[in-house]
Amino acid sequence: MGGVHPEIVPPPTTVIEASKRLAAWTAVDRHVLPEYKVIGIGSGSTVPYVVERIVAQGPERNKDRVFIPTSFQSKELIVNAQLLLGDVDQYPVIDVTIDGADEVDETLNCIKGGGACHLREKVLAEAADTFIVVADYRKNSDVLGRNFTQGVPIEVAQFAYAKVLQNVHLLGSPGAVLRMAKSKAGPVVTDNGNFVIDAPFPEEAMKDPYTLLTRIKMLTGVVEVGLFCHMAKAAYFGNQDGSVTVKWHDGRIENVDSGSSPVPEST
Template sequence: MSSSLIEQAKQKAAYQAVDEHVLPSHRVIGVGSGSTVVHVINRLLQRDPELNAKTVFVPTSFQSRGILLDGGLKVGDVEQYPNVDVTIDGADEVDSQLNAIKGGGGAHLQEKVVAEAANKFVIVADYRKDSKLLGEQWTKGVPIEVVPFAWRAVQKKLQDMGSKDAELRMAVAKAGPVVTDNGNFLIDAPFGLIREPAQLLKDLKLITGVVEVGLFCNMAEIAYFGCEDGSVRIRTK
C-alpha cells in the first residue's frame, strides 16, 4: 500500500474519531503524538472557531504542542487541567483487548499521563497497527523510558527477564542516544508475543530506574483503524 493511501487511512480514522468523541460541551481535550495525530489536529481546526476558543488542548509532546500553537489553539497542561474530557492518540500496535504499545516516538510518559487524566481515551491508527496480540506487528520492542544513569542496570534486568535484545535507542541524526522531552533515555525491549501485557507492565514498572513503560493496558475504550479500502474499522471492549 502506498504511503499516500496509508495517510488517507489515518485521516479517515482520525476524522471519524474526532467527529464522534469531541463534543461541543468538551472544554479540555487531550491531543496525542505521532503521524496520525496530525490528522486529529487538522480535524479539530475545522471545528467551529467559537468552540475552539472555549477549549483548552493538552498536548503530549513537543511535536503536538507546536502543531496546536501553529493552529492558533489554546494550549494547557495537566498541572493546570487535571480533568480532561477526552484524549485522542495514536498507537504503534493495538491488540484484540484494546491494550496498546506506544512510545515509538518516545513520548509515552506524557501520553500516558494525559490518557489517564481523561474521562475517555480513544485510539486512532491505520490497519497495520491492528493485531490479536501485542508483538505481532510491532517487533521493535516495548519502549521503556529510563533515567540516564540507570540505563545499563535496567538493560541487564530486562535481559534477565527474557528480553535478550533489549537495547538503548540511538539517535539517527546525531551521535548518542535518543533523549526524551523529559531528559531521559529509551530502551526498546522485545518480548515476542505478549500474551499478558498487564502483568508485563507491572513487572517492568517495578524495575528501579524505569520511569514509564509503553504498555497501555485497560485504558482505551475504543479504537479506530483506517483500512486499505477506505473504510474505518472500530473496536470496542
C-alpha cells in the same frame, strides 16, 4: 485565534496516510463533543489529522477550549493551529484524549512510545474521562509485538539505563537495546530528559501485557513503560477500502463505511 488557519498537515498522497486521516476524522467527529472543553492531544504522525479535524469544527466551538499536549511535537501542532495551549498540571482532568498507537491488540492493549512520547501520553490517557486511539490498518493486531517488532519502549532515568537494561535482559528480553538517535551521535533523549530502551519479548509474554507491564514498571530506574493496558475506550483503524474498523473496550467490533475512498486522487 481568528483569521485564516494555516495548513496543519498536507493532504495525504498515500493510502496509509489517507487511512490515518480517515481514522482521525471519524474519531474526532464522534468523540470531540461540543460540550468538551479540555482536550488532550497525542503524538505521532496520525495526530496532525486529529488537530486538522478539530480545527474544522470552527473557531466558535474552539474558542473556549484548552488543548493539552503530550510532547513537544503536539505542543507545536496546537500552537500552529492557533488553539489555546494548556498543561496537565493546570488541567488534571481531561474530557477526551485522542492519540495514535504503534500496535493495538484485540482487547485494546497498546504498544506506544515508538516516538518516545509514552510517559506524557500515558499521563494524559489516564487523566482523560475518555481515551481514544486512532491508527491505520497496520496497527490493528491480535497480539502485541506481531507487527511492531522493535519491542516495548521503556523510558528510563539516564544514569540507571545500564542497570535496567540488564534487568530487562533477565526478565526475558535478551535483545533489548538502548534506542540510538538517527541524526545525532548517541542515544535518543526524551522530552523529559530520559533515555529509552526497546525490549522485544516473546509472544507468550506479550499475550499478557498487563503482567509484563507491572514487572517492568517495578524495576527501579524505569520511568514509564509503553504498554497501555485497559485504558482505551475505543480504537479507530482506517482501512485501505475507505472503511473504518472500530474496536470497543467491551469487545464489540464495528465497521463504519465512511462513504469516501481513502485512496488519494494522485495515486
